[in-house]
């Protein structure tokens with residue numbers, strides 16, 4: 001497949017725990033389920049997905065930098081780094097690719113420290129509080145917004 005039809009899917013810290021606890025907040029789908037449903041949504045639109053999850057900020061930043069070479073957009077659930085990381089924001093703005101910020105839970109219905117996002121003013125698309133289906137929605141909205 002051409003390099004022009006690939007998306008990077010990034011899941012940040014602790015999202016490897018999806019489906020193992022806090023089902024009331026995050027549902028019962030696993031990270032593997034999320035990666036599969038995201039890939040399926042992209043495939044329907046003619047895109048492939050490279051998926052990365054890490055609990056280490058630098059690993060995520062390196063993966064985002066690498067996307068410059070062969071991806072046309074990024075779908076990212078930054079986990080708790082949403083609320084803390086200028087470095088992640090700089091990585092995303094630095095590569096210049098459109099990106100979708102996804103949150104499984106409705107962060108605005110939770111603790112006030114989750115209401116602030118370092119990404120919200122630079123994200124092309126935001127999908128918040130739609131459960132794991134939000135990843136597929138993010139793919140559709142992001143692809144629709146691609147130049």
Ligand code: CA2
Nearest residue numbers: 014017018021022079080103104105114
């Ligand atoms: O709602 C989301 O998707 C979040 O990005 C998830 C982050 C949280 O810090 C954000 O405020 C909102 C946390 C991810 C941790 O995921 C877990 C999943 C299952 C069990 C424990 C943690």
